Amino acid sequence: MQELFIQAGLLIKKANKILCISHKRPDGDTLGASNAINHVMKEMGKDVQMACVDDIPERYYFLSEVRKSIKEFNFLDYDLIFVSDAGASYMTKYHEIYPEIFKGKVPVINLDHHSSNDNFGTLNIVDINSASTTILIYKMLNFLGIRISPNVATALLCGIYNDTGSLMHGNTTLEVFEITGRIVEMGGKVNVVAKNLFKITPISTMKVWGKVLERATINEEGVVVSVLTQNDLTDAYAKSEDVSGVVDFMNAVPGSKFTVLLNEDEKGNVKGSFRTRRDDVDLAELAEKFGGGGHKKAAGFTMPGRIHQEVKWRVLPANDGVTQLHESDGKVLRNAQELLGNILQIPEVKFKA
Numbered sequence: 001m002q003e004l005f006i007q008a009g010l011l012i013k014k015a016n017k018i019l020c021i022s023h024k025r026p027d028g029d030t031l032g033a034s035n036a037i038n039h040v041m042k043e044m045g046k047d048v049q050m051a052c053v054d055d056i057p058e059r060y061y062f063l064s065e066v067r068k069s070i071k072e073f074n075f076l077d078y079d080l081i082f083v084s085d086a087g088a089s090y091m092t093k094y095h096e097i098y099p100e101i102f103k104g105k106v107p108v109i110n111l112d113h114h115s116s117n118d119n120f121g122t123l124n125i126v127d128i129n130s131a132s133t134t135i136l137i138y139k140m141l142n143f144l145g146i147r148i149s150p151n152v153a154t155a156l157l158c159g160i161y162n163d164t165g166s167l168m169h170g171n172t173t174l175e176v177f178e179i180t181g182r183i184v185e186m187g188g189k190v191n192v193v194a195k196n197l198f199k200i201t202p203i204s205t206m207k208v209w210g211k212v213l214e215r216a217t218i219n220e221e222g223v224v225v226s227v228l229t230q231n232d233l234t235d236a237y238a239k240s241e242d243v244s245g246v247v248d249f250m251n252a253v254p255g256s257k258f259t260v261l262l263n264e265d266e267k268g269n270v271k272g273s274f275r276t277r278r279d280d281v282d283l284a285e286l287a288e289k290f291g292g293g294g295h296k297k298a299a300g301f302t303m304p305g306r307i308h309q310e311v312k313w314r315v316l317p318a319n320d321g322v323t324q325l326h327e328s329d330g331k332v333l334r335n336a337q338e339l340l341g342n343i344l345q346i347p348e349v350k351f352k353a
C-alpha cells in the first residue's frame with residue numbers, strides 16, 4: 001500500500017488540473033471521498049472539479065463542494081483523474097459516455113474498497129479490508145504528510161459514517177474507531193454528518209419506506225423480500241434516492257438469512273439490493289449472478305426490466321370447511337372464483353364445498 005501511496009503522491013505533484021469522479025447513484029462514501037480530495041487539491045493550489053453522472057442527493061449538500069459537481073466534461077482537459085469508491089469502471093458510467101477515459105491517455109487513480117473492483121485505473125489503490133474509501137484516503141493523506149483541514153475531515157467522516165452505518169456495522173473495527181477519533185481531532189464534525197445522513201427524513205422518503213415495509217414478507221428460506229414500483233415513487237412524489245437506507249432497516253428481522261429489496265427506476269431497470277447480518281452468506285457472489293457486485297454483506301445489481309406481481313388468492317368457507325356449505329353458497333363461490341380468475345388472472349382460487 002505504501003508504494004502505491006508514493007506513486008499517487010508523484011502523480012498529484014505533477015498534476016494541475018484534476019477531476020474527481022464519484023460513482024453513479026452517489027452515496028456518502030463516494031461523495032465524501034471526492035469532496036475530501038477536491039478540498040485537499042484546492043488547498044494545494046490546484047484546479048479541481050468534481051463529476052458524477054447522476055444528480056447529487058440533497059442530503060449531501062452539506063459537503064461544500066458537491067453542488068458544483070458536473071455531469072459532462074472533456075476528460076482530455078485534465079491531467080489527473082481520481083475515481084473514488086467505484087466497485088468497477090461501469091459504476092462511473094463514464095466508460096460508456098467516454099469509451100477512452102480509462103485507456104491511459106490521462107492517468108487515473110482508482111481509490112476503492114470493493115472486492116469486485118476490476119483495477120481499471122492507471123494506479124489502483126484498492127483495499128478490500130478498508131471499511132470505507134475515505135479511510136483509505138485518510139491513510140494516503142497521512143502517509144504523504146498532507147494536512148487534513150476541518151472541511152476535509154468532515155468529508156472523510158461522511159464516508160465512514162455512510163459505510164459503517166454510523167459506526168454500527170460489523171466492519172467498524174478498533175482501527176476504524178481510532179481513525180475516526182483522529183479525524184474528529186482534526187475538526188471533523190460528527191453532529192453535522194450524523195444529522196444530514198441519518199436524522200433528516202423528507203415526507204417523500206417516509207411514504208416510500210412505508211410502502212416497502214408494508215409489503216415486506218419472509219419466505220420459507222428465511223429471506224426477507226419487498227418490492228417498490230415506479231408507480232409507488234410517482235404516488236409519493238419521490239425519487240430513487242428516497243429508497244436508499246430502507247433495505248438496511250429491513251435487514252433486522254430475527255432469524256432471517258438475508259434481505260432483498262427489488263425496486264424499479266425511471267429508466268426501465270430493476271434494481272436489487274441485498275443485505276445480510278450473517279457471516280456464512282456471500283451476497284457479492286449472489287449479486288454477480290445477476291450481473292452486479294458489492295461486498296459479502298451488502299451487494300446489489302441493476303438489470304433492464306419491470307417488476308411483475310403474481311398474487312395467489314385463496315377463498316375458503318367459514319370455519320375452514322367445518323360448517324357444510326349449502327349448494328347456493330357453493331355457486332356464489334364458484335362464480336366468484338370464475339370472476340376473479342378471469343378478470344385478475346389469479347392462478348389459484350380454491351374453495352371447499
Ligand SMILES: [Mn+2]
Pocket residue numbers: 029030085113131132133163
Ligand atoms: Mn464505500
